[in-house]
Amino acid sequence: MNQTGKTMISIQGISKHYGDFKALEHVDLEIEKGEFVVLLGASGCGKSTLLNLVTGFDRPTGGRIVVNGREVNKVDPHCGMVFQQYALFPWLTVIDNVAFGLKMKGIAKAERLEVAQRYIEMVGLRGFEQKFPSALSGGMRQRVSIARVLANDPDVILLDEPFAALDAMTRQVLQDELLQIYEKSKKTIIFITHSIDEALLLSTRMLIMSARPGRVVMDIHNDLPLPRNAEVQLSPRYNELKSQIWGTVQSEVMRSLQASSH
């Protein structure tokens, strides 16, 4: 379960209510430095809400979150977020988008463009520096988004269903690239998906969340070997894990469907 030592994110007794509606209830969680945590669950179970609390976009109704020793009470660039809809600045070129966080920090132009260039190459977009986002495909835009977050050198990277809008082939390529970046940078990552396969592919640890009110109902260590190639994906251990998860996720989906039909 735990890797070597340092707690990066501590989620203590978090609840989030919107009036009568309870999105999250008593979530307790410790995430170690360097973990690749995947949050799995049906739609509306509060995964995005939890992420928004970690980044500081929202305030919890109860409990507190501590990231890298600091309590979260405002938006913090140390938790870099990659959005499903990319959220690139359409009036900026690729390189200016990637350098944005550095500009906000006040880093000089020459230096920040150099850093940005490195990350653009890291996500495989060399040659596209001067293009505008409108000229890029969905997959390329997501890469720019990832590079933009990486260039800011955050402690934690949060990804909210980043590949959901992409076609299967692009998704596969990006999943591979993300894994490579993870291995090279050793960043702590929280990744949201509703695809069990994606979870099994990317994670070191999987958290399954219940339907409303959101709570962690299952916490599984992913011991599948790397690289997670075709052979691993067809192995018995893979299927074992998958069936273990499937049942839980299924019942949670049913519960949430029943709850919403009332």
Next chain:
Amino acid sequence: MFVQRRDFIQRCALASLTAALPLGALAAAQGLNYGGSAWLGHYPAYLAMSEGYLKEAGIVQDWQMFGTSSARMSAVMSGGVDIACTGIVSALALMSRGARHFSIIAIPENFGRVEGIVARNGIKSIADLKGKKLGVTFASSAHLLVLDVLDRAGFKPNDVTVLNVPAPELPAAMQSGQIDAAAAWTPQFDSILRQSGVTLLADDTRFSLYESHKVTPGPDVLVVRKAFAQKNPALVKAYLKAYFRASELLRDKPEEAARALSKLTQLPAEDQMASVKGAEWYTLAQQAQILQGPYMEGLQKLADLLVKHKQIDKAPVVKDWIDASFIGA
């Protein structure tokens, strides 16, 4: 017995009165549109209406107010106004373009001292105007007075800053010091003269043509829309009779006239009297001589002066627009 005789006298009086009334009164009342304002040139037309002279002649006058001569003449051109007294400058502007829509049928009055240049702030003479701001309504008689006076004083075009200010705004502009001098006509002329610390620099009697031809910068003429006159010649003649009856009132009984006029002009009684007395009100009998005599020569010179000061492109032959056919019996 007593009653019978009174009765009989009354009936005789009624009969003779009826005989004296023009034929038109027995027919249905006819209507016409008059373009007026609070300017003294419109006093006869207003009085003819308020004292009932027009009604007796069987004429219903629809009085419309116009702020500027050009607006009034526009209405004449487009048919909205049938008869109007107008400052001749606007009429000359149209005549120089060859507009034949109207004729000049009478000259109502001659006046002096109803417009002028007033200055404040220690400016005591025309020469002192150098480098100062003077407000006047462009394309008006006051404007021509300014051009004439400044020219004769030897000023070059930009020695005095002449600004275009609409007549109703002039008193306020003077009061608040936005302009150093104003050229206006009554009633704004009177209200500016009443402000404290002002000096009258020149009035219309200083106009170059006044000295030679007794023509002020903005003599009034009575115009009629040609199409209207051609269709209703008898009506126009009857109108002029009632009109000049009002002129007689202005001449012979100024207090009575002033009382009735203050409703139009909103002037205090004293100013109203001065205004009435300050003009020479012509009679119907005088019209024949005026329309054909040296006064017309003066008007032609006025047209030439306008050309000289670049207000109009070319001088029309004024007498081509005179129609003296309505002043006869």
Next chain:
Amino acid sequence: MIAKPPSRAALLGTSAASVVLFLVVWEACCRAGLVDPIFLPPPSAVLAKALQMMGEGTLLGNVLASARRVMMGFLAATAIAIPLGIMLGTSTYARAAFDPILSFLRPLPSMSWIPLSLLWFGITETQKYSIVFMGTFAPALVYVIEATRNIDPLLIRAAQNLGASRWQVMKEVILPGSLAQILSGLKVILGLAWTCVISAELVAAREGLGFLIMNGKEFFQTEVVVLGMVLISITVLLTDFVFRLIENRVLRWQR
């Protein structure tokens, strides 16, 4: 067979031809005596007047006088409206405070400001600029606020997540992000500014296109009136064209 779409040259040719046709018909009607030249002068008279004024050196002076007044008032209004609008767009409290004033100012036509402006500024150029300003400020502000509120909130979140402070969000995200909508609104405002300048020049002006039209009207020089109107149209079209060039440069990321 599918018809070929018309080429640009063909479309331009059609437009040009219709203009020529219109002018020819107009001229012919006047020459044939169908219209009294006082009511509508022929295009040749308007052209002759234009050439005469160019010879006297008065034409350009009038155009530039009005253009200067438009620009000063317009630039002053946008210089204040853009930052103020962005601030109001981002703060609900500020908006609540400003709304009553704005609602009161917006419907007032520029002409209604003339008496007050004369009292405050006298008969000066500043007074003219102020009329253009008062006529354009409130609508410009409304446009900017609208544009600001139309920004995708996700972009603001992304910027905050990347470390942008409140001011940086306004300068680096909201300003460039709303620029497209602001620019298109400003084109409308510029047209409005020209209306204001014309009404400002009715009072206490000695030159300018509005003055030209009013003076021409006083002396029934209708070709001067028409010339003034034509010049206004041309100048507005020119400024529109320049605007579009600016837009294309600033907004090239949209293609």
